[in-house]
Amino acid sequence: MANRQQRDQILGVTFSLNNRDEKAWRSELEQFWQQWMANLNGAMPDMMLNGVDAGQRSALFSFTRQVQGLHSYIAQMLEDILYNDEHHRPMLRGVYLTSARQVGQMDDLFTQSASAQYHLGSQAFPTWPAGDTLPYFTQALFEEVLLAEPNLAAENRLWLSRNRRQLYTFSTVSALVIVAMWGGWHYFYQKNYQAGEEVLAQAKNFLSVPPPDGDDRYGHLQLPLLNPIRDATLAYGNYHEKKSFLTDMALYQGDGVGPYVEGTYLKLLEQRFLPSLMQGLLDDLNRAPAGSEEKLEILRVMRMMEDGSKRNNGLVGQYMRARWSKAFHGQRDLQAQLLTHLDYALAHTDWKGQRDRDNQDALARFAPFIKPMKQAQQELSALTINQRVYQNLRLKAQDTLSAPVNLRDQIGPSFDSVFIAGNESRLVIPQFLTDYFVRQDKELVELTEMDSWVLNLPLKTNKYSDTDQGNIQREITELYVGDYTAHWRAAMNNLEVRDFEDLPQAISAIEQVISGEQPIKRALQILSDNTRPPELGGALSDKEKQALLAQSDYRLLNRISRDFAPETGVLVEHGDKGSALQSVYQKLMALHRYLLAIQNSPVPGKAALQAVQLRLDQNNSDAIFEVQQMAKNLPEPLNRWVGDLAEQAWRVVMMEAVRSLEVEWNETVVKQYQTYLAGRYPFNPAATEDVPLSEFDRFFRPDGTLDTFYKQSLKPFVENNLTTGTDGRELIRPDVLKQLAVADRIRTTFFTPQNGLGTAFAIEPVSLTGNKRRGLLNLDGQLVDYAHGRSNVAHLVWPNSMRAGTESRLTLMPDRSNAAPRSLSFTGPWAQLRLINSGKLTNVQPGAFDVRFAVDGGEITYRIYMDESDNPFAGGLFSQFRLPDTLY
Structure with a gap:
């Protein structure tokens, strides 16, 4: 009985393609048949004895003989097929034998015949599968021969689709x-x-x-x-x-x-x-x-x-x-x-x-x-050993440690809203000045190797005894402590409260300090974290605590902590009293409410001005003053930060007050100046239009427009030296103060407490050229007549008349009877000043000067006497007056 593998094999012969000999298949078929028969005859004795029973031996022998005789029959049948039609001769590719047993379904022919004869319906199951059908020599035949032969079997649709898809993909x-x-x-x-x-x-x-x-x-x-x-x-x-x-x-x-x-x-x-x-x-x-x-x-x-x-x-x-x-x-x-x-x-x-x-x-x-x-x-x-080791330690730390501690980053985004660094480099603390140093005890001496190589020192100088190493450690520790405290103090001193531009910025900064990210507390906490020894946990036994206290790194940190105890002590809470920083927050909260009340008032500028006046005039104790007083009793750097916050708060309040004053300045002072005074004579010597005396009087007189504004608004700032803030920034422009001083000179020169507008001076003729026999000076109706001879001093006033058409004239009369007099004249309220200023000044002395006039080829000289301090003819008295539009 053949096994499955043997049943699946091919039984047959595939002929070679030989175009020259069309009957070569005969020899190949005969060769296959002989080989097959040789295999059957060789296997038959064993099968006779072991493979079949006695009743099947005769059938087995007959089968081999039948197969032997089948060769000639198959050869004859193939020749008939091949040579039956010479025009359509098929190609012979091989001869294969397969199982003769039925594979598929079985039919009940008797029942089907009876049903057809008597016209009965079809059966429910007309066929049924054969249970013991076994194909022989078929499986490999289809896969390896028939389907593998080109054009022997047509491809099905699914195979073609899959093949095309694979081909397309490939x-x-x-x-x-x-x-x-x-x-x-x-x-x-x-x-x-x-x-x-x-x-x-x-x-x-x-x-x-x-x-x-x-x-x-x-x-x-x-x-x-x-x-x-x-x-x-x-x-x-x-x-x-x-x-x-x-x-x-x-x-x-x-x-x-x-x-x-x-x-x-x-x-x-x-x-x-x-x-x-x-x-x-x-x-x-x-x-x-x-x-x-x-x-x-x-x-x-x-x-x-x-x-x-x-x-x-x-x-x-x-x-x-x-x-x-x-x-x-x-x-x-x-x-x-x-x-x-x-x-x-x-x-x-x-x-x-x-x-x-x-x-x-x-x-x-x-x-x-x-x-x-x-x-x-x-x-x-020649450097000492400890200096060299310490320098090497700093060098190694700089090269191996992570990025340094940046106070700006550590404090957070609120840093710029409160602080400003005087020196940006001092915001950066090297990691060397943290807890790195205390971990280097065993490496301090090893660090000398690099500098020994740099300095080309013999190797033996790097070998130190235990005593030497101990001394080096102590000396380096002293250097480190000094360096550590200097850097951290410099970093804290480098933090300054920034200048606030206006009231909202100051309020926002104080809000950050007391309720936001609290940058002041954060800065002090960073200092505390880097200068405080680790706390002894309650879980440690007394022996473990003593061992920890005895460690060199703990003693070092404890020493540094004592140096910064005043700075970090403000963070320590004292029972129900809280910490000193919390007391500061309470005062800052009051300051915040004070500033917020000014900002939320209907007119913040007026409220700020009132607050400034209350503090200056009545020495009133406000929230700003209380914060300033509290700052005096705080340790560094908190006292400086709190004091600067108060100073900046006072500064923005004054700035808000000055802004309010500027509105009034423009409406009451600048507007009148620009309308009636600016660009007119005497403020512009070349102008043809004069300043009306009434407007000049209203603007410059004591308790006039300018004087009233100064006394009511600016005087508290000027007399209390508040024109410049504590930070050196100006609250009131210097040129405003300069122009106020010029206005005061104009006021004292042209105004008197008894008579109001007016100034007095004396004039004396000095000389007259020979081609003129007489000079007549008419100043607002005040006559000064001079002919060659003795002169007299005349006392005059300005203005002598408030009429708009007032004339001042100088007339020179020639010595010839047939020649007409010639004059130099000006009209208007400022005619006297125009006439005198048109002459040429000579012989200028304190309290007197000469003025020479040239008219029609002749000249006359007058000497004018006046008070040196109140000289109405002083050069630049009016031309220097330029009133600014803004106060700050």
Whole structure:
């Protein structure tokens, strides 16, 4: 009995395609049949004995004989089929034998025949499946021969659809892969081609740049040479990082071009760039104070720049970045270019290594630096051990720790609404001045190794006994405590309350202090967090507490905490009384309500002015005064911050009052001045229109428009020295005060308490030219007659008449009888001043001056006497008066 695998195999022969011999199939069929029969005959003895029972042996023998005889029958049948029609001869591909047993359904033929004869309906189940049907030699035949033969069996619709879909998918994916690969090759080809072009272009650019001239101490003069050659070096990217053969899809050319161009670039860095930087550092080294930390820092950078054995690229880059930033402030691109060249030089050059290999060029370039660096090493070697270790500790902390503590960021967004930094750099506290130091006990002495290398000290000086290390630790601790307290005090002192521009800004700032983000409390809390030792938890036993108290880091923090106890003590709560800061908040809340009442009044400016007057006139104690008094009893820096808040609050209240005054100033003072006085005579000497005396009187007289405004509004500010705030900023413009002083001179000159508007002076004729026999001066009806001879002093007043048509005239009469007199005249209320000012002043003395008039070829001179302090003819008395439109 055959197993399943044997039943699924093929039984038959496939003929070869032989176009030359059409009957070759006969031999192949005969060969198959003989082989088959040989297999049957070989297997028959065993099957006779073991495979079948006695009744089947005869049938088995007969089967083999039948198969033997079947060969000739099949051969004859195939010949009849093939050669029956010469025009339509089929192709013979093989002969295959399969099972003769029925596979499928069984029919009940008797029942079907009876149903058809008697016209009965069909059965419910006319057929049923055969339960023991087994196909032989069929499964593999269809899969491997019949269906595999081209055009032998037609494809079904589902197979065709699936096949087309697979073919389309495969074709699409293949096309995309081909396009992607072609695009990638094209891209990387173009990329490398463009990189090659870039190398050639930068090389030509490099060759066209002449060597730089001048004294180069920062390396910037080398940039025209370095930039193109660096661009050429990196045109293909950093070939050091691209080691794979498949880089750029195997088209990468940088590994061939890069080393060649890089050699030129490194030579420029070694021969030009680094020596120029070293020369600049050498100049700084020579200028640095002897034995200073600055000098040690410069020497450290120089040693690391020329020796790669213990080079710290980050430290060198940080120092040079700061140096370039100071030299080329605002030139960010230039600084970035210098830094990129420095980074490449630090990563790929070793000046010291070349000198050790007896490179003559390296030795020659370093020769100018040998003597100065040795002298600096000898000088700095005199530093004490503790100073060197402490400097190294700070250096290591700067290089390894995270970003420093920035008080602006720590306080939060409300910082700018309340504080302003006097020095931005002091807002930054290095992480070294936190709890970093106390974790370095075992590393303090190890940090001397770097500076020992910098100073070229023998190794044996780095080996210290336990006693030496203990002394170093104590001395460094003293340095650290002093540095720590100095930095944090400077940081707190650097925080100042900002100047408020107006009342709403002051109110908003105080709200932030008492109920918002509380920046003042936040600043003090940051100070407390960084100066307070850790609290001893209640879960610790007495032994554990004693062990903690005995630790050096706890003792150090406890010592620092005592130094800042007054500053941080305001945060400590004392039972029901609360903390000192809470008491400050209560006063600030009262100040907030005080300012809010002014702002919410119908006219805030009037309310502010009333508050200022109450405080100045009646010495009233208000919320601002109470905060100022409280600030005097607070510790630093809280007393300064609270006092500044009160001062700023007082300042914005005064500013609000001045703004209110400015409205009144424009409506009552400036408007009258611009309407009746500005641009007219005597304020404008060239004007033809005069200022009416009534308006002049109304504006300048005692208790007039200007004087009344000053006494009622500005006088409290001026007499109490409040024209300038405590911060030095002006509340009332200086030119306003200057013009008020000029107005006061005008008032005292032209007004008297008894007679009001008017001024007196005396005039005396001095001389008259010979071609004139008489001079007659008429000043508002006041006559001064003069002929050659003795003169008299005449006492005159101005104004002598309030009439608008008043005339002042000077008439000179000629000595010839047939000649007519000639005159110089002016009309109007200011005619006297116009006439006198038209003459030429001479012989000016305190209290008197001469004025000479020229009329019709003759001249007459008068001497005018007046009070020196109240001179109505003083130059610039009116022309200097220019009333500003604003008060602040």
